[in-house]
Amino acid sequence: MSVTRKQWRNPLRDDRDKRLPRIAGPCGLVIFGVTGDLSRRKLMPAIYDLANRGLLPPGFALTGFARRDWNGEDFSKVVHDAVREHARTPFRQDVWDRLAEGLRFVQGSFDDDEAFDRLAETVRELDEVRGTGGNHAFYLSVPPKAFPLVCRQLARSGLSTATTGTDQWRRVVIEKPFGHDLHSAQDLNRIVNEVFPEESVFRIDHYLGKETVQNILALRFANQLFEPLWNAHYVDHVQITMAEDIGLGGRAGYYDGIGAARDVIQNHLLQLLALTAMEEPVSFHPKALRTEKVKVLAATRPMAPFTETTARGQYTGGWQGGQKVPGLLDEGGFASDSVTETYAAMTMEVNTRRWAGVPFYLRSGKRLGRRVTEIAVVFKRAPHLPFDATATEELGENALVIRVQPDEGVTMRFGSKVPGTAMQIRDVTMDFGYGHAFTEDSPEAYERLLLDVLLGEPSLFPMNEEVELSWRILDPVLASWHAEGVPEPYAAGTWGPPSADRMLARTGRHWRRP
Template identity: 40%
Template sequence: MTDEQTALFTIFGATGDLAQRKLYPSLFRLFRKGFLNDSFAVIGTARRDWSNDVYRNAVSESIQSFQPTSTELAEFISHFYYQAHDVNNSEDYSLLQTLADTLDNKYNLKSNRIFYLAMAPHFFGTITQQLKEQGITTKDGFNRLIIEKPFGSDYQTALSLNNEINAAFEEDQIFRIDHYLGKEMIQNISAIRFGNPLFTSIWNNTYIDNVQVTLAEELGVEDRGGYYDTSGALKDMIQNHTLQVVSLLAMEPPKTFTERDIRSAKIAALNDIKLYSAEEVAENFVRGQYDANPNTGQLAYRQEPNVAPESQTETYVAGKLTIENQRWQGVPFFIRSGKRLSKKETIIHIVFKSDLNPFATKEAAGLLPNNILTIYIQPTEGFSLTLNGKEIGDNFKIEPLKLAFEHSSEALDNSPEAYEKLLLDCLKGDGTNFTHWDEVAQSWRIVDVIRQTWDKQTPDFPNYISGSNGPKCADDLLAKDHAIWI
């Protein structure tokens, strides 16, 4: 039996791609599972002059892959209402307030309101100010604000944006979405770390040689060239997703598994990441940009639509993070992310230290192969542990053996999608899997010094072929620490 959640959702940007692909399907799955029932309603707002019927047809089309019954579909979309809206027009907020109050009474929503800003961040300040000034936020129920990345373009713009939002919403009312935190295996990191004394006891620099985090994509920039050319891989993937993963891997064991203590542990881990000087950036971070592949017909980044012909924007980043605390002193955290690589893969490798091979002959003496704990996040979801065992045969020869677990396709089909999990967390008021301002701020501080260093240099682009494993400089980076990408 599920606990029904009660709230009015107001979605700014309701006609956009995010709402169609993620939000409406996620709301439907929550409805189908009983988390949303009679006591919920959705107001969609955007500039388009739609009617309720047009809006409901759009919502209906977005969930057809779930094959809803006619009764189920009719009941679900009956909770959706549309209000044409100009975010800069105060009068439109008065209309929105009237509709919100009407729906609150109709569905007995207890003045609980969730505002989802699925639009450009430069509107966030205006919208939140108007929500407060026009009395659309309530005093009797809860008020929660969900916002998407990018949250600023550097620390200063993020700080200004946060100050604007904080004028209307308290920090515990703000839910900053990083959809990676809704992924099953990202949430499994803590279960693997702290649910197994085997790993808990050796999760430190005495036993771990290095940590590797890879977020690789096969696709190029597709239709996002205009946005991506002002962002690049550093801001698009490292500042948010990658550093969030690193914080979960590096944090100290939280005192309790509550939102407050987990956040505190993550923030402390991010604060312990060394902020590099310009010279240290050059030593520890590299970048790349993909070139055309004549064998596949894939374009160079500079040939993509809405990309500057001489663009210096990176489509690949690899780097070494140094965490300055007792647990991780001397352990490099290698991170990389890029587009147009050989395969789509989000994966974590914990590489344990090796030792002299006691079974090797004098002539073939050397280190044992490393034990490696691998956490597969996508497209495969699961984990593996590479151990050493005896090779079959007469000689006592050691070879790596892999113990592996992979979630079944049936389990994955029935598991909640990331946005579904995060929407439910917001309904319950659980901010554990959202990013706190202190996390955002420190992530920007880490990234800003890299960006500022690179902006003073002219890169030798393009430097890797589409469909390859990335630029050679990424391999050279690890070679400095006598390591290789797993």
Template identity: 70%
Template sequence: MTNPLRDPQDRRLPRIAGPCSLILFGVTGDLSRKKLIPAVYDLANRGLLPPGFGLVGFARHDFSQDEFAQLIKQAAKDGARTPWRETLWNQLAAGIRFVPGEFDDDAAWKRLADTMRELDEQQGTNGNHAFYLSIPPALFPVVVSQLREHGLATSDDGWRRVVIEKPFGHDLASAQDLNRVVAEVFPRESVFRIDHYLGKETVQNVLAFRFANGMFEPIWNGNYVDHVQITMAEDIGIGTRAGYYDSIGAARDVIQNHLLQLMALIAMEEPVSFKASSLRIEKQKILANARPTPRLDFHTAHAQYVAGWAGGEKVAGYLEEEGIPRGSTTETYAAMRIDIATRRWAGVPFYLRAGKRLGRRVTEVAVVFKPAPHQPFAKHDVEELGENALVMRIQPDEGVTLRFGAKVPGTTMEIRDVLMDFAYGGAFVESSPEAYERLILDVLLGDPPLFPQHEEVELAWEILDPVIEHWARQENIDTYTAGTWGPASADEMIARDGRTWRRP
């Protein structure tokens, strides 16, 4: 079986985690069942976990050890991307444990400490344990404090690490408070803030595309680039996440983390190496110099979807979704212009947009180039010629498309847009690991390149907070019909700059 998770020092060798365990708080939640547990199984199936690996679930359910093992097995079977092997599962099951209890129950934390010692003795985990907080953000400080209170955050023998899922706070102040609490318990190098988008192969390929190919670097600047559009569109609604989503909204949910991180990767200068510290320095420079334009009424838009058609079915509007309070003004669509005050990007606007119930599911980065300074063609020759654009498709049809003008066959000089397309699925036979496989393995290896540090998190909130505060002062929120590409206000926003949104 081809192994795509290779040792960067020697592509012939897999990057295998040493003796350790993963302790999942919120193990019965959707994220754990649908993503984390299948990722653990797939890592084991690829031979990237040690034979004595331990997996501990902490939850308030009253499962027996056998019941819990069966729940984990079913979750792994349902979500695994690699073939099911019963012998492998039996090996993995030997290290599975369950600890029942509430977060304020001292007896439960004692049971967890005993379980960790048991794994050290029976599975040979050597005191190496990673705590994965797959729980509501409000509980992060509670669990981190309890880990310190019961002596579980440090060890004389092995390492201890903590994994925190987004969102990292709901504004700058709350993010700073959370970072302060975590820093009091875990050293900087032991804190892993998960942004699963950074684990996607196509996101990592942004770096390979930019810095492995000399043909693009000379035009990757404001002399040639007109603007950049970063889009994350979803065709689904909020599903069962009403309580969470209504308190967050589209901007906090994906722009603050996913899209601003994508922007930083697109705009950053070449790092001196791909070590975590070097990547972080260059991304922070971009985030520190990026700001929404001062005219927030002109260059931002937010809206909610109303009833419409999606996938051939009639769907409800946001305010009609179960669990959404009447009169909610939470946005399901957000768009904004960001300017980056560096020599490379001065005068080049970055347009970010994200939304639910849009035309189709797609995430892409489109770098749109300025027209040629002189075109020696008659006007009617180039009527069907658009803007040159390089589009990186993050999901679902992963690849890169280059749009440029070419002559239409015939006796006249007619220029029309054509596409040069690269698709990952057609170019590589290796199977891409799921994002959480890569990220979990990086945690267990202690390798942090794909994880934003607290400075990046706080800089991103500094960018977004003024926009959120501006929207909060408005009495009304715009709407758009489900299944369309967003509100008219977003089209007007970009039209004020003489531009239009791409139709993915």
């Protein structure tokens, strides 16, 4: 039975839930690389969770494309098992039964014309049987080198083009990395845009789907408390950290030759910098939001000399979490002479009136002290302290720390008097945690992003210009590192190579130890 193409609304859904209030209209999703880890752990569970919350239409269709010799029942079992193991919301048989009716699988490789023709026929069948209305998104969960081939096949088979004269849509979703450098990113953007117009291209950066990242905008622009201090008059520096305590065993095929800077700084951390440093948009319309991010990225430069203002390292064996762990060169798949960095740190400057003279320190690494992602805005010391020197010996700098993961929230650090007869001041913290303040669970990032794709809501997806500006920022540092030689070793379980500490110490600063 066909479903009307008007926006469908679940009559049983609680309208008081304002977190993801819009429901996708009739549509389908095709996942290339559906047998991969990302699809099993993130995409399939997110689709089920959206359906479970009544945010997908009853005729929603999910099609998998891969080389596996599967039939429809095999694919249904794979999706079922992934949902049971990784879904965030409880399993409900009625929801699963409705979702399973729209599952399809097409076997083939990316260079197989007949397989894409079968996929086109499957999409047409879903339009008739499931009422998807000609609206389809194509998720490229595949290696970046396969993007051009898949896009060309989508164009050749007619899958990329909606019916002329209708309000049907076709969209493509691309996973990072978006290129290897500026030149490759420009080539990739050109190839993709030959098939899909820019407004139909959704580049996934899952960090931008996290609740706490979006809360940066609320924190800054919904509160009079912070914005007057959010500038070079009061801010000493900003630290943006993404640290992981895991190694790279089993990921050599993706990571070797990429490194921490390309994997994390070019996309995640520069996007966090843009959200932290941007001016207030005239509205939260996607175009207005992107305009302000582009302005910040265009004004951002890596601070020279790179030998003093950047650091890169590679983890060696050591102890972590009470276990002895191998170094990168002993991990399976990595060459014994690999110069891939597992730690990267850089000093950025934002050349605007608001941020002139304020360094932004970005760092990311594997096998560090703990898993944490945070943005720390560190304020200047008070210009005058009317206390004895001994009273403020334990007083540090005020800081506002936005914790992105794992314990999402915001911490403020400030000075307070120690109880007692003497005037003694030391740092205390005021803490806000999402888990304590709200009874609702935050949607998983891929839930938010997949729904935005189906709704055609591009606010949380980097556009061409943002991607290319990020590579313009990063390329000079990568070129300098390539000329220098090998990364500096650091022991697993520590907080990076000594050069990272020297990078801040040269200006009298130090890294936070989360």
